[in-house]
Amino acid sequence: MHLIVPGEKLFMEETLKRFIAAKQSLYDNLKQWKKASGKKIVGCHPMDIPEEIVHAAGMLPITLMGFDGAITHATRSLQPTIACNILLENLEMCLNGTLDFLDGVIFADVCDTIPILSDIWLRHSHHVLHHLMVMPKHLNSPSSRRRVSEQFLRLKAAIEKQNNKKISDRALKHSIGVYNQNRRLLKRLYDLRLCKPGLLSASDVSAVVTAGMLMRKEDHNQLVEQLLLELENLPVPTSDMHVKLIVSGSLCGHCDSVLSVIDAQGAYILEDDLYIGSRYFTSLTNEDIDPIEALAQRYVDDIPSPTKFFDANAWANYISNMVIRDKADGIIIVMRKLCEIHADDFPCIQNKLNNGGIPCLMIEIERAGVSEQDKTRIQAFIDMLGVQ
Numbered sequence: 001m002h003l004i005v006p007g008e009k010l011f012m013e014e015t016l017k018r019f020i021a022a023k024q025s026l027y028d029n030l031k032q033w034k035k036a037s038g039k040k041i042v043g044c045h046p047m048d049i050p051e052e053i054v055h056a057a058g059m060l061p062i063t064l065m066g067f068d069g070a071i072t073h074a075t076r077s078l079q080p081t082i083a084c085n086i087l088l089e090n091l092e093m094c095l096n097g098t099l100d101f102l103d104g105v106i107f108a109d110v111c112d113t114i115p116i117l118s119d120i121w122l123r124h125s126h127h128v129l130h131h132l133m134v135m136p137k138h139l140n141s142p143s144s145r146r147r148v149s150e151q152f153l154r155l156k157a158a159i160e161k162q163n164n165k166k167i168s169d170r171a172l173k174h175s176i177g178v179y180n181q182n183r184r185l186l187k188r189l190y191d192l193r194l195c196k197p198g199l200l201s202a203s204d205v206s207a208v209v210t211a212g213m214l215m216r217k218e219d220h221n222q223l224v225e226q227l228l229l230e231l232e233n234l235p236v237p238t239s240d241m242h243v244k245l246i247v248s249g250s251l252c253g254h255c256d257s258v259l260s261v262i263d264a265q266g267a268y269i270l271e272d273d274l275y276i277g278s279r280y281f282t283s284l285t286n287e288d289i290d291p292i293e294a295l296a297q298r299y300v301d302d303i304p305s306p307t308k309f310f311d312a313n314a315w316a317n318y319i320s321n322m323v324i325r326d327k328a329d330g331i332i333i334v335m336r337k338l339c340e341i342h343a344d345d346f347p348c349i350q351n352k353l354n355n356g357g358i359p360c361l362m363i364e365i366e367r368a369g370v371s372e373q374d375k376t377r378i379q380a381f382i383d384m385l386g387v388q
């Protein structure tokens with residue numbers, strides 16, 4: 001659903017179609033691109049992979065974001081009672097051959113199940129590069145940044161060994177620049193949405209961010225710049241009558257089913273705290289210091305995350321401040337079923353929001369997307385905010 005008045009949206013819709021096509025074709029375009037370019041493609045299992053290192057080696061890093069098809073192989077190796085849908089879907093694609101076109105895969109142990117997944121993957125796949133980063137979890141110790149740097153240097157060495165070619169600091173700095181440019185452009189898009197709520201639907205914004213995780217950042221930068229030019233000239237839609245929301249969570253994957261319900265209800269999202277959203281691009285990397293140090297600094301100083309422990313209240317405060325700053329009517333928290341790290345943080349987030357009088361709805365999602373019951377809960381939540 002696009003929310004711009006007819007007659008002024010033609011160019012914008014053409015541009016949006018290109019993001020949506022990249023998202024819908026998922027890995028098919030990539031296979032064609034690889035054949036045509038002769039370049040290597042590396043799958044990054046969500047989250048927290050320093051893609052710039054892969055990019056600097058001349059390879060294309062893409063995010064592995066699951067699929068909608070049947071899961072028949074993965075449940076034989078990974079217990080569905082301990083694994084969220086993203087883990088199962090990505091493993092299924094490894095086992096059923098969908099990801100055979102990859103030249104490598106990189107994991108960070110963002111939750112306890114990822115090392116298990118990495119082991120199973122190693123046993124069953126033929127990817128030349130297979131790398132698991134073991135990241136420090138407590139980032140408030142003086143040695144944290146050094147330990148992150150060590151992990152990034154190990155990743156860099158593994159890629160160099162596979163390619164039989166060093167990654168120069170110059171190449172790495174260039175890649176950091178390309179990624180920073182992408183983050184700045186996406187931030188501009190988000191700022192525009194905040195100023196002109198309803199300019200783009202939540203599903204369209206998700207398509208823009210998703211496409212960037214599946215294509216060359218240089219190409220994505222061009223497309224986002226074009227979209228911004230078109231959007232910046234469009235009139236501001238009337239937003240007074242619409243409920244305005246923040247959406248948070250959905251770690252490691254999209255929550256398009258929830259976003260579609262919000263769009264269909266006519267509510268506007270002012271800003272998000274989603275993995276396929278602002279969590280992916282908010283923090284910039286320092287371009288003036290040693291590139292590995294800069295990536296480690298970004299990792300440590302990044303926005304609060306359940307994968308990185310500083311302070312038990314950091315994420316709750318971050319989300320609550322976002323709602324207050326944007327003057328949103330409420331927040332929907334999307335939790336992936338069996339995601340323990342999110343579930344562990346949720347009581348603290350809920351307390352903070354309740355204490356601040358911020359209306360909050362938690363929706364748990366799994367493969368099939370949002371259930372009919374949860375659809376009704378979202379609709380009721382938006383209706384309730386609308387009459388307040």
Ligand code: SF4
Pocket residue numbers: 046084085086087110111112113114251252253336338339340341342
């Ligand atoms: S969503 Fe949660 S459980 Fe699933 S892979 Fe990510 S961190 Fe792990």
